[in-house]
Amino acid sequence: MTNTMQSNSLAIEVTDLTVAYQEKPVLWDVDFNVPQGVLLAIVGPNGAGKSTLIKTILGLVKPVAGRILVLGAQYQARKQLIAYVPQRSSVDWDFPTNVLDVVLMGRYGHLGWIRRPSPKDKKLAIECLERVGMADFAGRQISQLSGGQQQRVFLARAFIQEASIYLMDEPFAGVDATTEKSIIELLREIKKSGKTVICVHHDLETLKEYFDWVMLLNVRRVSLGPIATALTPENLKRAYGGRALFLDQKGDTRV
Amino acid sequence: MSPSLEIIILASLVALTCALPGVFLVLRRISLMSDAISHAILLGIVVMFFITKDLSSPLLLIGATITGVLTVTVTEMLIRTQKVKKDTAIGLVFPFLFSIGVILLNKYASGIHLDADCILFGEIAFAPFDRFIFQNVDLGPIGLWLMSVVFLLNLTFIIVFYKELKLATFDPALAAALGFTPILLHYALMSLVSITAVGAFENVGSILVVALFIAPPATAYLLTNRLSVMLILSGAIGIIAAISGYWLAHFLDANIAGSMATMCGVIFFIVFIFAPEHGWLARQFFRRFKQWDFAKDILTVHLLQTELNHADQTEQIVSHMTDHMLWDHPFTIDVISRCLQDGLIVQEGEKLILTNYGREKAKISILKG
Incomplete structure (x- = not known):
């Protein structure tokens, strides 16, 4: 329904955004526009405000100043169209529930208050689990999952939201190489269908291979754009400061 | 009332x-x-x-x-x-x-x-x-x-x-x-x-x-x-x-x-x-169970390595197992009898030889590790 309506608008539009925790600025006067249909990595050193940026877009953190538009409107009006994948470590995996139940939680936004998931929602949850190769685990207690399996469950939970924009906080943290490859395959699939994927990312080595757009962030926005133009050695130096990090012609990084 | x-x-x-x-x-x-x-x-x-x-x-x-x-x-x-x-x-x-x-x-x-x-x-x-x-x-x-x-x-x-x-x-x-x-x-x-x-x-x-x-x-x-x-x-x-x-x-x-x-x-x-x-007892039991599993893995993988290296056949003698694994004698005997029971190995005189099933299991264990 929304695709034609928003085909011209930007996925995310941020103007003069400043966020502070206890008077200490975490994000300082950040401006950027993200077009629809890109696979964007947000990179920067620890404490650069990457997670905070995602949380501010989602309305979880209140900015001191600035304006954020999602698909041309306030977040509240667009929340159905945004899927959020928090850091895997942000939840208690010993919580008494199973895989199917966690995936169904992604459906709660569509259901609204009080209404319960229907058999149709459950069917959809199984389909999403199939997409991430976890259908056999539907009834499994979540504490029995490996790190990679947990991340796949979180992805399935995001898919069931049928969103236009996917905001992910370090989806590759603590997963093995095989899972990483299959996750990036899934993200490319999402992108191919015209949707926008924004990931907080840590690994500069895989950046060029996995993403097509990048934002370098260190409290201020350093650069944003297609990898070829935004990921220059000067920009990297500006983002990571004096910390010895070199990017040679081949794109290898050493720390 | x-x-x-x-x-x-x-x-x-x-x-x-x-x-x-x-x-x-x-x-x-x-x-x-x-x-x-x-x-x-x-x-x-x-x-x-x-x-x-x-x-x-x-x-x-x-x-x-x-x-x-x-x-x-x-x-x-x-x-x-x-x-x-x-x-x-x-x-x-x-x-x-x-x-x-x-x-x-x-x-x-x-x-x-x-x-x-x-x-x-x-x-x-x-x-x-x-x-x-x-x-x-x-x-x-x-x-x-x-x-x-x-x-x-x-x-x-x-x-x-x-x-x-x-x-x-x-x-x-x-x-x-x-x-x-x-x-x-x-x-x-x-x-x-x-x-x-x-x-x-x-x-x-x-x-x-x-x-x-x-x-x-x-x-x-x-x-x-x-x-x-x-x-x-x-x-x-x-x-x-x-x-x-x-x-x-x-x-x-x-x-x-x-x-x-x-x-x-x-x-x-x-x-x-x-x-x-x-529960505490269940976890103890599970740990024990795991311990046997692990011991069987160690034995079969060791035998596989010996096979692949064409190493000295004397290695496959029970008493040598004790020295190699630093397991005490009764434990070694126990692990061997469990492996025999599961059909992972066969015993020919003093020699322990992997069965095909045991060889496959050992290979899987190596991959997992």
Whole structure:
């Protein structure tokens, strides 16, 4: 329904955004526009405000100043169209529930208050689990999952939201190489269908291979754009400061 | 109904009513909030008593509930300043409010029913004396009616907002992003805990009510992997503790609420040891089991390596295994006999030779490692 309506608008539009925790600025006067249909990595050193940026877009953190538009409107009006994948470590995996139940939680936004998931929602949850190769685990207690399996469950939970924009906080943290490859395959699939994927990312080595757009962030926005133009050695130096990090012609990084 | 039956029913109802919100306290790791609330409500009760001069006024309940929620609010405000840690903040706020309540009580209200013993332990044994009489018909103890209302309130809230409570407890960030205002749910839950603590206060006192909030859910947590089952089990365990606690008190001629809390602890430790999956014994057994599995892996992988390296055949002698693995002799014999039993190896004289099945298993073990 929304695709034609928003085909011209930007996925995310941020103007003069400043966020502070206890008077200490975490994000300082950040401006950027993200077009629809890109696979964007947000990179920067620890404490650069990457997670905070995602949380501010989602309305979880209140900015001191600035304006954020999602698909041309306030977040509240667009929340159905945004899927959020928090850091895997942000939840208690010993919580008494199973895989199917966690995936169904992604459906709660569509259901609204009080209404319960229907058999149709459950069917959809199984389909999403199939997409991430976890259908056999539907009834499994979540504490029995490996790190990679947990991340796949979180992805399935995001898919069931049928969103236009996917905001992910370090989806590759603590997963093995095989899972990483299959996750990036899934993200490319999402992108191919015209949707926008924004990931907080840590690994500069895989950046060029996995993403097509990048934002370098260190409290201020350093650069944003297609990898070829935004990921220059000067920009990297500006983002990571004096910390010895070199990017040679081949794109290898050493720390 | 006989007074003792009334006491048993009331005790069970108190335990059941506490167990329901208790599940969420335990899962949210804010169990000690119940301690804070159950103490701080004393101040609300005392202040409202001075205003109304009536111990049975419903305003006492309202004042106490407000104090409970206020305690949570002030504690969380302190935590947000990041100058004090969570446990410290809890430990700062509620003793302060509680002690004001105690001083007011000592100074201006000595001689009334609200004495220190009652505050700490409650007096469920007196509950049958306070009757609810409507148009000359005795409808049972007032306490029973009061607890029934609180129970229905808790039950309705949890049934209606089950989905929202589950999400906000498991993943508050997603709950907020999806528009489910976890803060509102949190304060609604804290209000329920306050109302429950007020209702339970007179029966079991402010310390023992904590046992009823925490122990049954903590016990149920060890017995299930489903939230809905955990809620039902918590209620059931609370009732078992109440009934067995009553009889313990009966035989020891001791305080009923104290005996109930004791039974809460006893049941927890029994389950802690014997629970089928998460219990201590089960985990020990599982570890043992794993240990054998691991030992079999080590032996087959070692034999595979020997095969691949075309190493000296003398290695495949049982006694050499002992030297190589640094296992003691009986253990080596045991591992070998288990491998033979599982068809992983065959024994030819002194030699151990991998079967095809054993070779495949060893290769898988190497890949996994």
